Amino acid sequence: MPMLVHLTPEKNVPTIRRSGIAMSKWAGGVYATPVLPNFVVTHQWLRELKRSHVLTDGRSARTMHGVYFRIADDEPVQFGRYNDPPVTLPAARAVGAFMAAPDPLGFEIVVPRRITAKEIHRIRKLPQNMGWRYSPTNRTRWFCGCPMCNPSGGINARRKREQWEREGN
Structure with a gap:
């Protein structure tokens, strides 16, 4: 069992x-x-x-x-x-x-x-600090900073969105 x-x-x-x-x-x-x-x-x-x-x-x-x-x-x-x-x-x-x-x-x-x-x-x-966030392969994948994937009010949302926009997306 x-x-x-x-x-x-x-x-x-x-x-x-x-x-x-x-x-x-x-x-x-x-x-x-x-x-x-x-x-x-x-x-x-x-x-x-x-x-x-x-x-x-x-x-x-x-x-x-x-x-x-x-x-x-x-x-x-x-x-x-x-x-x-x-x-x-x-x-x-x-x-x-x-x-x-x-x-x-x-x-x-x-x-x-x-x-x-x-x-x-x-x-x-x-223990509250183990596992992955967003996806298991997040560190190896391209990050999407669009408002759907990165809603305002999230942790570091503005910084992530600005970085995404600087990279030309």
Whole structure:
């Protein structure tokens, strides 16, 4: 039975302890990554989710927690790199594919059902400074400073937009 981790803002922890993890409105399931020997790869989504997870009052989530749970080996899950079409595989094969990937950054697993409170193994506060922002290969890709990709009010938004405009874009 593979152990998976779901990352969530601190404000959701009491509800998850009581009722489990609800399905995402967008994916039709629960986003997770497998727990691997490499702690950073396991929790790679933390910085991006922290950056992009806006709370109902308009603020970003400051503290993220990991919700660890187990599912059956043969349970079907969706597996793939974000923004690519997912493949449906048994959970154990999806974890194997995750581990065998030459660059596992950006991969995700979606469990197509809610996770009950009884299935949760542990909830843990995580170090808040690991993972990637924007994309796993951000340092090797060209930066887009357009208003859609770099909205005003973001961290260093004006500086990034001015640099992008100076470069002739």
